[in-house]
Structures are given as structure tokens and as C-alpha cells.
Amino acid sequence: MQDNKIGKKELTVRDFFENGHNGRVPNLTVQQLYTQFMTQDTDASGISYGLFNAVVKKLRFETGDSLVPGPHQSTVARPIPANYEAEFQISDEPEIFEIGSMNFPEFKKFTTGTVFDQLMSDHDAEGGVFAGTANIVIGESGVGKSTITLDLLAKIKQVQPEAKVLYISSEMTRNDLYFYYKKMPIIETIPTLLIMDYLLGRFDKTLEKAIKGEYDVILIDSHQDIIVKLKDVLGWKSTKAETWLTNLIIEAADKRGKAIFAIQHMTKGGQYVGSTYLKHATTSMMEIRKDETGRRYAEFTKNRRGGSLVGKRLYYSLVNGEVKWDGDAWRQENVIAELSGQASDRRQQLEGQFNDLFLSVKRPRTDADPTEAEVD
Numbered sequence: 001m002q003d004n005k006i007g008k009k010e011l012t013v014r015d016f017f018e019n020g021h022n023g024r025v026p027n028l029t030v031q032q033l034y035t036q037f038m039t040q041d042t043d044a045s046g047i048s049y050g051l052f053n054a055v056v057k058k059l060r061f062e063t064g065d066s067l068v069p070g071p072h073q074s075t076v077a078r079p080i081p082a083n084y085e086a087e088f089q090i091s092d093e094p095e096i097f098e099i100g101s102m103n104f105p106e107f108k109k110f111t112t113g114t115v116f117d118q119l120m121s122d123h124d125a126e127g128g129v130f131a132g133t134a135n136i137v138i139g140e141s142g143v144g145k146s147t148i149t150l151d152l153l154a155k156i157k158q159v160q161p162e163a164k165v166l167y168i169s170s171e172m173t174r175n176d177l178y179f180y181y182k183k184m185p186i187i188e189t190i191p192t193l194l195i196m197d198y199l200l201g202r203f204d205k206t207l208e209k210a211i212k213g214e215y216d217v218i219l220i221d222s223h224q225d226i227i228v229k230l231k232d233v234l235g236w237k238s239t240k241a242e243t244w245l246t247n248l249i250i251e252a253a254d255k256r257g258k259a260i261f262a263i264q265h266m267t268k269g270g271q272y273v274g275s276t277y278l279k280h281a282t283t284s285m286m287e288i289r290k291d292e293t294g295r296r297y298a299e300f301t302k303n304r305r306g307g308s309l310v311g312k313r314l315y316y317s318l319v320n321g322e323v324k325w326d327g328d329a330w331r332q333e334n335v336i337a338e339l340s341g342q343a344s345d346r347r348q349q350l351e352g353q354f355n356d357l358f359l360s361v362k363r364p365r366t367d368a369d370p371t372e373a374e375v376d
Contacts, residue, residue, distance in 0.1 A: 009046065010051075010055050013052055016036075016037050016040065020040065030053045031049075033052075035243075035247050039239075039243050107132055107257070109129065109130055110128055110129045110131070110156045110159075111126065111128040111156070111159050111160070112152060112159060113155060113158070114327075115325045115326075115330050116152070116325050118309075118330070119300070119314045119330075120303075121305045122305075122307070122308045122309050123306075127306075129156070129217065129259050130259065130305055131257045132258070133304075134253040134260045134262070134281075134282040134283050135259070135283055135285075136263075136264050136278065136282050136284070136285045136286070137149055137261055137262070137264065137285075137287075138265070138266050138285065138286070139287060139289060140265075143288045143289065143290065143296065144296055145221075145222075145263045145288050146180075146263065147184065147318065148323055149219050149263065150180075150190065151184070151187075151322060152219075152261070153187070154186040154190055163216050164214055164215045164216045165190060165191065166190075166191050166192075166193065166213075167192045167193070167219045167221070168192075168193045168195065168211075168218065168220050168221065169194055169195065170220075170221065170226045170229060172194060173194070173196050177194070184322070185321050195207065195229065199229065199233055202234075207226070211248055211252050212248075217258070217261075218259070218260050219261045219263070220249070222265060223262040227242050230244070230245070242275055242277075242278070246278045249262055250281055253283070262282075283304050283305060284300055284302055284303040284305065285300065285301050285303075286303075287299050287300075287301055296315065296316055296317070297313040297314055299311065299312065299313050299314070313333065315330075
């Protein structure tokens with residue numbers, strides 16, 4: 001006789017549908033349901049995506065539709081078929097697939113027409129901002145994070161008017177934005193969403209709809225402040241707020257092909273503020289800093305679209321309300337790096353030749369080796 005005992009983890013998943021969805025499995029993807037499950041207040045630790053997916057399949061099979069059994073219903077609504085174990089086995093088996101069979105979003109590219117494009121990507125000589133990426137911008141307060149990224153949106157719209165850009169600010173009021181615009185007239189036509197306008201309602205729904213909407217390039221200012229508002233205004237727990245927002249950004253980039261820039265804060269001591277999940281799950285991390293002389297620059301400490309550019313500084317200044325990148329300094333740095341690489345290659349070549357010569361001197365002579373007279 002088959003054992004129909006349900007484990008503790010499976011019961012936790014079943015309770016999620018019973019309490020959170022009125023006893024139904026909603027018409028959503030398993031990934032969307034799993035994200036909801038992991039951000040709820042109930043402890044969901046130790047429950048993998050594979051286990052969650054298997055329970056969803058069981059629930060739908062048992063009831064014959066999308067209904068989850070209620071508290072007075074039998075947990076087995078139909079006879080269990082012979083292949084039940086094979087079809088609905090709850091396990092953590094990995095899903096293996098061929099790369100060529102994957103479905104990818106359309107990887108559009110957006111350019112600013114400035115040397116910044118070359119810092120952003122090394123996939124071709126032009127560079128640029130690729131769709132399907134989630135990019136974190138960090139720096140101390142007042143260093144210019146918002147200035148650089150707003151200028152980035154404005155210049156993308158100038159070069160590619162068909163590109164749909166969106167600025168989402170969680171910190172600025174309409175009065176704040178007016179004075180920012182007076183300082184940077186270039187941002188005049190950037191579509192903007194002010195979260196402060198929606199704090200009396202479910203601003204999380206407004207934010208989610210905007211990020212999942214029609215826009216191609218989205219700037220979120222800032223990641224940390226939205227988390228604080230989710231906690232203080234909506235009463236969410238810290239882990240739930242951070243996981244929900246990070247997953248929303250990653251899903252928008254990975255599944256919807258958007259280019260996301262999210263500003264994140266640093267402490268006065270230069271320490272990154274945020275979870276390691278955000279840091280490692282995103283495509284790139286760009287830091288805005290000042291050097292020893294006070295000059296400001298942008299530098300990637302991580303970039304999956306421009307690995308060869310990590311650690312290279314691109315200096316900038318604000319001139320007449322626009323960011324001006326120092327193209328001359330950028331080219332000089334690249335020339336120096338290239339010459340340094342050539343010198344390193346040459347040094348390795350000479351060291352290899354010396355080692356070969358040294359080993360040949362130490363090696364016992366054979367009949368195949370030339371005699372001293374032949375060498376002379």
C-alpha cells in the first residue's frame with residue numbers, strides 16, 4: 001500500500017495557497033508564485049524551487065483543476081496512477097538543458113554617443129548599454145550617482161528617440177525635481193515616476209506595474225530607499241522587502257529584456273549598503289568615486305558585459321548642466337594598459353627562452369645534440 005503521508009515542507013507550501021490565495025492555484029507562472037512564497041512572512045527556508053514546483057503539480061493533479069483542497073477536503077481527489085512517483089516526485093534534481101534551446105529576450109543596444117559607451121561594454125568597438133541587464137550604481141552621498149544616470153537616460157533618448165526611458169525616484173518630491181531640472185535642463189523630457197506621490201496607497205503595486213511596463217531603460221533611485229519605505233509604510237519585513245525588489249529587477253531584466261540601473265548607497269566609510277544577493281545576482285556594479293585630487297570618475301568593479309574594462313577609470317565633470325566625459329584621459333589609459341600588456345607578454349617570452357636555454361645547458365648531451373665544434 002502506498003504511503004500518502006505529507007511532509008512538513010509540503011504542508012508549508014499547501015498552507016501558502018490555502019491562506020494566501022483562497023484555496024486556489026492562481027493562473028501565474030511557477031516562478032511568480034515561488035517569488036510570492038519566498039517573500040511572505042512565513043518561514044520558507046529550506047524549500048527549493050524544485051520542491052515548490054512539484055507540490056504545485058500535485059495540487060493541480062489531485063483536484064482536477066486549479067483548486068487547492070480545503071481544510072475539509074481529501075488530499076487525494078482521484079486514484080493515484082501507477083506513474084505517480086515518476087511524474088510528481090518531489091526532489092531537488094537539477095534541470096539540465098542545452099544552451100541553444102533556451103529562449104532569450106531581444107538584446108537591444110542603447111548608446112549615448114559618448115565615450116561612456118566604451119566603458120559600458122566591450123562586445124564591439126562602439127560599446128553601449130545592452131538590454132537584459134541589471135546594473136547597480138553605488139557611491140557615497142553627493143558624489144553624482146543621480147546626475148550621471150539621469151544624464152545617461154537623456155543622452156540615450158537624444159541618440160535613439162524611439163527608446164523608451166523611465167526615471168523612478170523614491171526620494172524626490174516635485175519641488176526637489178524642479179530644482180534638479182534647473183541645474184540639468186537636459187533631463188527636461190525624461191518620463192518620471194515619483195513614488196512619493198503614491199505613499200498613501202499600495203505604492204508597491206504602482207512600482208511593479210511601471211517596471212514591468214513598456215519601458216526599455218529604467219533608472220531606479222534608489223534601491224535602498226524603496227526598501228526602507230516598504231518596511232516603514234507597508235510594514236514589510238526587511239528580508240521580504242529586499243527580496244521582492246531585487247527579484248522584481250532581475251525578472252524585468254532577465255525575462256522582459258529591460259536595461260535596469262538601480263542606485264544603491266554607500267556608507268561614509270565607503271562600504272557597500274545592501275545584501276550580497278543583490279551584489280552577485282546583477283549584471284554589473286559601477287562605482288562613482290573621487291580620486292586623491294578630488295576628480296570624479298566612474299569605474300566598474302564587476303561587469304559581465306565588459307570584463308576587460310573592469311578597474312578602468314573614466315573621469316567626468318559637469319559642464320553647463322551636462323556630464324562631460326574625459327575622452328582624452330580614457331584613451332591615454334587604454335594606450336598605457338595596452339603597452340603594459342605588450343611589455344608583460346614580451347617579458348614572459350624572454351623568461352621562457354631563458355628557461356629553455358638554462359634547461360638545455362643542464363640536460364645531458366645526446367647524439368642528436370650538436371657538438372661544440374658544430375655550435376662554433
